[in-house]
Amino acid sequence: MNEASKGVGSVVYEARGLKKNYDGGQVAALRGVDFDIREGEFVAIVGPSGCGKSTLLQMLGSLDKPSEGSLSYRGRLISALEDPSDYRSTEIGFVFQSFHLLPTFTVSENVQIPMFETGLSRGEREVRAHELLVSVGLSHRLKHFPSELSGGERQRVAIARSLANRPSVLLADEPTGNLDSENAAHVVELLLKLHQELGMTLVLVTHDLGIAALATRTIRMKDGRVVDETTPLTHAS
Amino acid sequence: MTFFTVVVRGLIRRPVRTGLTLLGISIGIGAVVTLVGMSWGYEKSIGKQLDVIGIDVVVSNMSGGLMPKVFDETLQDKVAALPKVADTTTVLMLMLSIEDAPMMMVSGREWGGFTWEKLEVLEGRLPKDDKEFAVVLGKLAAEVLKKKVGDTVQIEADELPVVGIVDGHAVVENGAVILSLSVLQEISSNQGKVNFIDVRVPEGTPEKEVMELCETVNGLFPEGRAKLASEVVGTSQGYRLARAMSWSTSLLAIIVGVLGVMNTMLMTVFERTHEIGILLAVGWKRRRILYMVLCESALLGFLGGVTGVGLGALGLKILEFTPAIRGLLEPDLSPKLLLTSVAIAVVVGVVSGLYPGWRSSRLSPSRALNL
Ligand SMILES: Nc1ncnc2c1ncn2[C@@H]1O[C@H](COP(=O)(O)OP(=O)(O)OP(=O)(O)O)[C@@H](O)[C@H]1O
Ligand SMILES: [Mg+2]
Numbered sequence: 269m270n271e272a273s274k275g276v277g278s279v280v281y282e283a284r285g286l287k288k289n290y291d292g293g294q295v296a297a298l299r300g301v302d303f304d305i306r307e308g309e310f311v312a313i314v315g316p317s318g319c320g321k322s323t324l325l326q327m328l329g330s331l332d333k334p335s336e337g338s339l340s341y342r343g344r345l346i347s348a349l350e351d352p353s354d355y356r357s358t359e360i361g362f363v364f365q366s367f368h369l370l371p372t373f374t375v376s377e378n379v380q381i382p383m384f385e386t387g388l389s390r391g392e393r394e395v396r397a398h399e400l401l402v403s404v405g406l407s408h409r410l411k412h413f414p415s416e417l418s419g420g421e422r423q424r425v426a427i428a429r430s431l432a433n434r435p436s437v438l439l440a441d442e443p444t445g446n447l448d449s450e451n452a453a454h455v456v457e458l459l460l461k462l463h464q465e466l467g468m469t470l471v472l473v474t475h476d477l478g479i480a481a482l483a484t485r486t487i488r489m490k491d492g493r494v495v496d497e498t499t500p501l502t503h504a505s
Numbered sequence: 506m507t508f509f510t511v512v513v514r515g516l517i518r519r520p521v522r523t524g525l526t527l528l529g530i531s532i533g534i535g536a537v538v539t540l541v542g543m544s545w546g547y548e549k550s551i552g553k554q555l556d557v558i559g560i561d562v563v564v565s566n567m568s569g570g571l572m573p574k575v576f577d578e579t580l581q582d583k584v585a586a587l588p589k590v591a592d593t594t595t596v597l598m599l600m601l602s603i604e605d606a607p608m609m610m611v612s613g614r615e616w617g618g619f620t621w622e623k624l625e626v627l628e629g630r631l632p633k634d635d636k637e638f639a640v641v642l643g644k645l646a647a648e649v650l651k652k653k654v655g656d657t658v659q660i661e662a663d664e665l666p667v668v669g670i671v672d673g674h675a676v677v678e679n680g681a682v683i684l685s686l687s688v689l690q691e692i693s694s695n696q697g698k699v700n701f702i703d704v705r706v707p708e709g710t711p712e713k714e715v716m717e718l719c720e721t722v723n724g725l726f727p728e729g730r731a732k733l734a735s736e737v738v739g740t741s742q743g744y745r746l747a748r749a750m751s752w753s754t755s756l757l758a759i760i761v762g763v764l765g766v767m768n769t770m771l772m773t774v775f776e777r778t779h780e781i782g783i784l785l786a787v788g789w790k791r792r793r794i795l796y797m798v799l800c801e802s803a804l805l806g807f808l809g810g811v812t813g814v815g816l817g818a819l820g821l822k823i824l825e826f827t828p829a830i831r832g833l834l835e836p837d838l839s840p841k842l843l844l845t846s847v848a849i850a851v852v853v854g855v856v857s858g859l860y861p862g863w864r865s866s867r868l869s870p871s872r873a874l875n876l
Contacts, residue, residue, distance in 0.1 A: 358788065372515075
């Protein structure tokens with residue numbers, strides 16, 4: 269996968285004429301979106317509030333189904349997946365703006381939650397959660413509850429959780445939206461490291477153009493459509 | 506952390522609600538244990554009584570109420586003349602309110618019959634003859650009535666002296682007031698009437714032949730029935746009614762339990778919609794969500810069942826010592842009853858979890874997450 273992060277990899281996501289309506293067609297959140305996302309890319313999705321960024325990310329994460337058009341993951345239609353939970357648990361990791369940690373579980377337990385869907389033993393789950401939390405710099409917080417952590421720490425727990433089953437794709441919806449600049453920088457640094465060192469494909473929705481500038485490519489959206497795709501010069505090297 | 510941890514965590518997040526639900530189930534299961542324990546206990550107690558006395562076949566007309574209807578005692582001679590009959594004796598058994606005790610067995614026994622054999626005199630003596638106007642009390646009956654030898658007991662309109670206290674080696678025997686048949690016939694105006702003929706067959710008679718004997722007796726006594734001792738209780742109408750009532754009350758308790766647990770589980774899955782969305786988003790299968798909810802409600806049921814069995818056992822113990830019941834029956838606290846009750850509670854839990862579990866497993870992850 270390191271190879272992939274350097275050059276142009278195979279197509280991970282392919283969207284064609286992707287539409288999503290809510291409330292029986294009254295709200296058109298996506299009005300026909302086309303794009304390809306390749307292995308090892310870091311794609312930033314930007315655009316004004318309400319333009320459909322989160323909706324798009326939910327389609328990518330198979331949290332919701334498109335109304336029209338096709339979206340495939342590595343050549344297979346996501347809407348045709350027999351069991352999207354397998355895809356969600358092992359292929360992708362999801363990081364949300366509001367962390368979405370489970371309040372009644374400790375930090376370590378939150379990271380272990382996705383591992384129930386894989387065949388890991390209890391001991392293996394604990395060890396792996398520990399390793400992941402070490403890698404996000406939270407080894408001293410294993411037994412704390414989310415409510416006892418700062419926003420930045422919570423988001424790092426969420427990142428550790430998203431990596432629980434070693435996915436190849438990370439989907440992040442404004443992961444720094446609820447964080448102050450210092451914590452935001454820390455989280456971005458972590459995500460960038462995953463992209464660069466592990467070659468993970470990273471799709472990140474953000475309002476922060478500074479973060480978007482770090483991406484290999486930016487997809488700009490407006491009113492449910494892609495209006496522009498740019499590859500910042502900074503990344504050409 | 507194991508999956509069980511996840512299940513437990515779901516229950517202890519709302520300790521008060523979980524506690525109240527548990528209390529609800531345990532009261533329901535407690536009621537089941539108490540009622541069924543009483544009804545099984547009654548059956549067992551009578552069975553033990555017949556066994557102790559050594560009765561093989563009971564001839565009676567069970568179509569009455571709590572006690573069989575009386576019939577003419579001359580039937581005894583016809584039964585005694587049948588082949589395979591070793592011994593017979595007649596009994597007039599009445600359920601009467603005596604002094605402060607609302608219900609007591611009053612057993613008038615044919616003088617010289619084998620029903621007197623196993624009575625062990627603890628104090629005083631047995632009646633002198635079939636004419637003596639006197640009673641002996643089973644030791645529990647003496648306790649309940651607070652009587653000792655030399656006191657009198659009022660039966661219907663008559664005051665009868667207590668001449669002895671006996672141990673009959675079965676709760677029902679010990680709870681009875683025992684006197685000579687002819688005396689009871691006289692004071693209850695049942696001259697010439699009895700409601701039981703107890704029959705002994707020769708030792709080692711095969712059950713098939715005993716059943717044939719029953720058939721023959723049934724021919725002689727069309728309005729009544731001869732029953733193997735082991736079947737006697739089940740055919741009493743009063744007992745059937747009591748059993749039906751205990752089961753239907755139990756069923757009611759179970760339905761209330763199901764509704765209670767279902768309500769709790771629905772509340773818990775509604776308030777956890779967002780968290781279930783998270784579980785779906787991190788890749789939990791719908792089946793696992795359903796399983797989690799079912800395990801939670803099964804665990805609720807199990808814990809409620811165990812507590813309920815404790816409550817029920819306590820209830821039975823208390824009932825066993827209430828004067829109204831003391832000596833009438835020995836409640837059944839068999840492992841079978843306790844295990845059945847816990848099993849019922851678990852089933853209650855699982856059944857109650859089905860709908861809430863199904864609801865939560867159908868949630869749309871994106872919608873659940875955005876709540
Ligand atoms: N579940 C829903 N039901 C109805 N309308 C919805 C739903 N989800 C999103 N929408 C609508 O779809 C449009 C796109 O929403 P979306 O959340 O994708 O925007 P966004 O680009 O992520 O905005 P923001 O930057 O504020 O997060 C909005 O008009 C929104 O109101
Ligand atoms: Mg959004």
